Structure formats: C-alpha cells, structure tokens
Amino acid sequence: MLALGAAASAAEPIRIGMIDGLSGPFANAGQAVVRNLNYAIEQVNARGGVKLPDGRHPLELVTYDNKQGVEEALTGLRHFADQHIHFIAQGNSSAVALALSEAIEKHNSRVPDQRMLLLNYAAVDPALTNEKCSFWHFRFDANSDMRMNALTEVIKTDRSARRVYLIGQDYSFGQHLAKVARAQLAAKRPDIAIVGDDLHPIGKIKDFSPYVAKIRASGADTVITGNWGNDLTLLVKAARDAGLNIKFYTFYGNSLGAPAAIGDAGVGRVRAVAEWHPNAGQGASDSASDAYYRAFRRRYPQSEQDYVHLRMHLMIDMLAGAIEKAGSSDALAVAKALEGAVFRNAFHEASMRAADHQLQQPLYVSVMRKVADGSVQFDNEGSGYGFRTERYLPTSFSALPTSCRMQRPR
The missing domain is CATH 3.40.50.2300 (Response regulator)
Known part of the structure; x- marks a missing residue:
C-alpha cells in the first residue's frame, strides 16, 4: 500500500462502499474489481488524498459480498446507510444495479441529510440511463x-x-x-x-x-x-x-x-x-498507455491478477475530482460536480453527460x-x-x- 501524507492519514477517510459478488460462481470478477478500485484509490491517496476545506482526506474502500443476489445487495445498501457511507460502487449485474438505483432514490427522498450516490462501473443495461435513469446514478462503462x-x-x-x-x-x-x-x-x-x-x-x-x-x-x-x-x-x-x-x-x-x-x-x-485494452498503445516506445499498463502489473504481478479496466480507475479519479470541486462529500453537491465533469490523461478522454449520467468515451x-x-x-x-x-x-x-x-x- 502506498503511504499517505501525515495530514491525510490522520483525517477522517471518505469511504466508498462496494456491493458485489465476492463469493460463488462470479467471485473472480468481484475480487478483480476490488483490486482495480484499490489500485485507483492508492493513486489518489499517494498524491495526498482528497482536498477539502478542512484538509486532505484519504479514500477508503469497504466491501460487502452480495453473493450476486438482489436481496443481499439491498441488505448491503442498508448496512452502508447505517454507517453513513455516501458513495456506493457496484457493477457486476444490471439487475442488482436497477434495484440499488431504485432503493437509493427512495432512501435519498426519506433521509435527505444522508444521501447516497450509485457509482456504476460495469452494469450495462441501457435502462439505467434511459427510461429508469436516476439523478443519483452515474455509469462509467459504455452501456450495452x-x-x-x-x-x-x-x-x-x-x-x-x-x-x-x-x-x-x-x-x-x-x-x-x-x-x-x-x-x-x-x-x-x-x-x-x-x-x-x-x-x-x-x-x-x-x-x-x-x-x-x-x-x-x-x-x-x-x-x-x-x-x-x-x-x-x-x-x-x-x-x-x-x-x-x-x-x-x-x-x-x-x-x-x-x-x-x-x-x-x-x-x-x-x-x-x-473503453481501452493493454495493447491500445500499439507498443510505441513512448506510449503512455503501455506505461499505465506496466504500472498496474507491477502492483499486481501475478497472472491471475491481470484484470485491468481503465473505467474503474477513471471512476475513482472523477469522484475525487468532484468531491474537491464540490468542497464537500455531500452526495447532492458531488452529483452536481460530476455532471459535465471531464477525465483526461495522456491517452484517454471522457466526459459525464449531464442529461443521463452516462459517461461518453x-x-x-x-x-x-x-x-x-x-x-x-x-x-x-x-x-x-x-x-x-x-x-x-x-x-x-x-x-x-x-x-x-x-x-x-x-
């Protein structure tokens, strides 16, 4: 784990609650996401964490195994709500994402001072950004x-x-x-x-x-x-x-x-x-894409850990930027800051469309x-x-x- 600066490590962490299948037939997919999100969080924390008016705060990932089930996912959402976690990450099931989106919509109406956001890294049912879209849902993957x-x-x-x-x-x-x-x-x-x-x-x-x-x-x-x-x-x-x-x-x-x-x-x-793949840089000697992939593989060197998705890293980076822009970890303020937000690195550019919260890339x-x-x-x-x-x-x-x-x- 990369070290944090003293100020950030002493500050209250901004927690992200991940709800996904970490056991059962799709455990490998869930565990791979954990690695990707933790990697992205390490990058943010290595540069000092998220800057807020009261100082810098580290990001922290907390996981809940929903065993790929909708009811278990809703139990996990209530668990995170009780802990006052504002940011929920999920992706490996559109059925689960639809249920969570609806539940968060209801929760935010009932408890407006403890609102939550759903950060979707892989649930690709188009309904989530069409007829069943929600202000509280943001998708960072291309839909189906x-x-x-x-x-x-x-x-x-x-x-x-x-x-x-x-x-x-x-x-x-x-x-x-x-x-x-x-x-x-x-x-x-x-x-x-x-x-x-x-x-x-x-x-x-x-x-x-x-x-x-x-x-x-x-x-x-x-x-x-x-x-x-x-x-x-x-x-x-x-x-x-x-x-x-x-x-x-x-x-x-x-x-x-x-x-x-x-x-x-x-x-x-x-x-x-x-949205990207390891050979997207075509092996050019100065390829920023190649350097990005090599850095991930240094962090996770085992062959079975070789599952790297730019959209998951992009999601964490854009969340951190939105929190800083909002000057708060309040879900409503962060949602407004995410609308129209742009991600840009040396080899990829994306923007969050405000009309439906579907990332364009x-x-x-x-x-x-x-x-x-x-x-x-x-x-x-x-x-x-x-x-x-x-x-x-x-x-x-x-x-x-x-x-x-x-x-x-x-």
Whole structure:
C-alpha cells in the first residue's frame, strides 16, 4: 500500500462502499474489481488524498459480498446507510444495479441529510440511463447499446459473417442485448440470418456442451454474446473442446480466463469491445498507455491478477475530482460536480453527460492474437494470447441518444 501524507492519514477517510459478488460462481470478477478500485484509490491517496476545506482526506474502500443476489445487495445498501457511507460502487449485474438505483432514490427522498450516490462501473443495461435513469446514478462503462453498436460496426464489414447465433444470460442485460443485436444487424447487415437465440440461467450452467451442439447444428459461422465471468469462460471452453472454430463477437472475451480457455482457436476469431485494452498503445516506445499498463502489473504481478479496466480507475479519479470541486462529500453537491465533469490523461478522454449520467468515451474493438507471432506486445493473464486493436471508435461515434427524463432534486 502506498503511504499517505501525515495530514491525510490522520483525517477522517471518505469511504466508498462496494456491493458485489465476492463469493460463488462470479467471485473472480468481484475480487478483480476490488483490486482495480484499490489500485485507483492508492493513486489518489499517494498524491495526498482528497482536498477539502478542512484538509486532505484519504479514500477508503469497504466491501460487502452480495453473493450476486438482489436481496443481499439491498441488505448491503442498508448496512452502508447505517454507517453513513455516501458513495456506493457496484457493477457486476444490471439487475442488482436497477434495484440499488431504485432503493437509493427512495432512501435519498426519506433521509435527505444522508444521501447516497450509485457509482456504476460495469452494469450495462441501457435502462439505467434511459427510461429508469436516476439523478443519483452515474455509469462509467459504455452501456450495452453502445458496445453492441461498436461490435456490429465491425460485423458490418465482415463479409464472412452470414449466419449469426445469439447467446446470453437470462436476466435484464442478456434479454435486452438479444433485442438490440437483432435490431442493429437488421439495420447494418440485413443479409445476415439470425439462426439461433438462446438465454441460459446466469451462473448456473456448468457444462455448455449442449448449447455448443445447438450452435453447431444451426450452421452458424458467428456467435454474439454478452456473457461475462465463468459463463463466458465455460461457453468458449466448450466450443473449443468441441472443435467449433467459429467467430465470437464478445463484450468480455479478453479477460477472466477466457483467452486461455479459447486458445489457438480464438486467434483472429474472437473479438472484444472495451473503453481501452493493454495493447491500445500499439507498443510505441513512448506510449503512455503501455506505461499505465506496466504500472498496474507491477502492483499486481501475478497472472491471475491481470484484470485491468481503465473505467474503474477513471471512476475513482472523477469522484475525487468532484468531491474537491464540490468542497464537500455531500452526495447532492458531488452529483452536481460530476455532471459535465471531464477525465483526461495522456491517452484517454471522457466526459459525464449531464442529461443521463452516462459517461461518453471512445471504444476499441480488438481481435485476439498470439504474442509469439509478434502481433501484440502484452498477453492477457499469462495466457500467451493478447488483443490487437481492429477498430477505434471515437466518442463522437460511440455516443448514442438518451430517452432519460431525469427527476432532479430541488
């Protein structure tokens, strides 16, 4: 842990309460987020913490394991409310995010002197910044419509993609993703046939071979999936074991064991979309992106710890900046300071859209490559496989309209 200055270490910490699955089938995803948030917090604290009128305050992460359940998450929210924690971080489930957003809205109306903010680093259901938007919710990840828009932009020019199979997790995110995939493909590639559309229970399937058999029988040449965590790893492993060498367009195929599970079958075939990836700097000798990635790997050197997402670091940095701008850790003041806030470093720029609290930032679609071939510098999780930029989509392209009609506090 990086040391704090004496003044900051003596001050009352500003606590961030993280509610997410830290045990069960998605424990690896939750623990990876803890590492990323702690890393970002260390960066803020290393420069003295957050400056307020009464001095500098360190940030501190407090975690609650909701076991990936909605009711457990709401229990965690009450737990943090009792501790007067104003900032709640969550992401690994849109169903949980929707429940927390609604609960925080009610809490803030009932207890206006103890308001809370929801900082969303990964829950990508578009409803959260559209018809179910909340003043108290801020999303720092691209939503699923934005991600799918990027993937289908690549599919649009992929003339070998003719028969597409959709597979996803059976909850709000997966259900919406299937609908938007159909709509975007119809608009961009009306010649493509959707030959299958499956939703499976989230976190409960141990053997995906029956699903892979259905994909094979459909004659699909391309799979689109928003699966994450072990649901993605087990799916692609089953496809590899069955010798099903077709293309995968994924949201999260570049992390949490997926590259190693896919192996050589994924080279040139598996694509992922994200706001950044380790090889985004293209190996230039003066690449700030490369330096950023190397710094994270020095902090977390084990292969299984190699899960780094810029959006989580960006979220903490923007929160710290908003608290300083507001001159207070009051949730209402910080929310107003976050609206329109800009993040900028040497290789990335993003801004928080005030209309819906959806972060606007570029997106990368990258394709899996083998490090030994010399086409990428960094691999993922020690797998020997990394991802190379195939398409860079600037903010002007990745931004989408919103239907949010936000109710603002008086």
